[in-house]
Amino acid sequence: MSMDGLPPLRAVIESHGLQAKKALGQNFLLDLNLTGKIARAAGDLTEATVIEVGPGPGGLTRALLFSGARRVIAIERDERCLEALAEVSNHYPGRLEVVAGDALKTDFAALAGAASGGPVKIVANLPYNIGTELLIRWLTVTEWPPFYTSMTLMFQREVAERIVARPGSDAYGRLGVLAGWRTDARIAFDVPPQAFTPPPKVTSSVVHLAPRASPLPAEVKKLGRVTEAAFGQRRKMLRQSVKSLGGEALLTRAGIDPTRRAETLSVEEFVRLTNAV
């Protein structure tokens, strides 16, 4: 038995035949000390409903529940994992709801809305193939403050660096502008490849994002268009890269030197540019 009274994860994986599938981005965490550390990075969970994407055999799910999460709603696409997750659910009666389905087709705001009271926190060891897309969806929700009070997410280190990137760095791009605009994002800690089964090729990082109470006002779709154009040609001067949106005249209206490049603009300047479109 593990410290939570459930069988060790290796035994769970063996008894349910859960060999990892690459196509589903399956790199499992089997060490409850590490999954406990991720749960702690999400802060106090005792009043919280946690939304977890991709529980797999349930390593992180178990840590969240063991850490005292009031409730966990976990969305898993791989039906092979459902039996193992049902065992976790039985061990913590009334606290784990497993949704069998595709996170990309899930209405997270509706899920959160159905959760009765308390903060909603998103915590996940995300499948790498859909991690960035999910994060962008969560960062660009129309309603602000959003349905969640924090996000604690595992990414490849290179993606984590893009999320927390500041102007002037090579990693700074659309993701850094969106994350910096709406959240306070930081890398909590790195996780080496050998912590996963099977090990991925690269180091991973856990990123913690806390929504800003009042981000600078901007229309999210427009900001998306501006950053797409600006970083689409990141080596070019802005007067060239944002030509289709108004070029030099637009930049002058926003008070931004048209000879600058996208990677030098602060989030505040991107917002100004957006509002001038």
Ligand SMILES: C[S@@+](CC[C@H](N)C(=O)[O-])C[C@H]1O[C@@H](n2cnc3c(N)ncnc32)[C@H](O)[C@@H]1O
């Ligand atoms: C990196 S593994 C993490 C597993 C587990 N949480 C852990 O930490 O050991 C990603 C998980 O996401 C699941 N997954 C992949 N694509 C998904 C999707 N579109 N919707 C929901 N779950 C998905 C995979 O089946 C897998 O269980």
